[in-house]
Amino acid sequence: AQSVTQLDSQVPVFEEAPVELRCNYSSSVSVYLFWYVQYPNQGLQLLLKYLSGSTLVKGINGFEAEFNKSQTSFHLRKPSVHISDTAEYFCAVSGGTSYGKLTFGQGTILTVHP
């Protein structure tokens, strides 16, 4: 079975500061990893995904994530955040016998203060 742990439930940060949202996964097979963002009362939007190849993945809105197989991590980073980045962020994994099913972490609420 696969599982995802997002290590921080809430991350407060000031505008223009860097941020890292942490995600660890557990799986006995090769996985595909995703980060989604959810703004209040909206659906989820894909930020970025790791399928294979380069371990550094760049996504939309200036976000990037690094796949670390030895540490089973897929942390999300942004060098300088904006007020508009305030949202909930979900790490997700699929692969193996899940046939497309996404397993999500509990979510991290990022709050950017002016």
Add this chain to the structure above:
Amino acid sequence: NAGVMQNPRHLVRRRGQEARLRCSPMKGHSHVYWYRQLPEEGLKFMVYLQKENIIDESGMPKERFSAEFPKEGPSILRIQQVVRGDSAAYFCASSEGQDPYEQYFGPGTRLTVT
């Protein structure tokens, strides 16, 4: 190209009534997934369907819940005899193909059981 559409956006039902949630996938997408987001919890997979077939229903509660994706028309998630614990946001996603294709999420249906 319209995105994933869900209706209604908000649904209020009294205990014991039936709830029907509809999802129209993106054009050209033949794979549909349903997820549930309960308060204070992350998103949980419920069911994965292709046209006229249920591929994976491992996340569906054993009773009262059913899903279909007919040859024509939207996918339907049906909840019979709703209880207060069914109050949640229900999200539909669609993809062009199977894992690891990107899943596009709809805006969700927020079900409130009174």
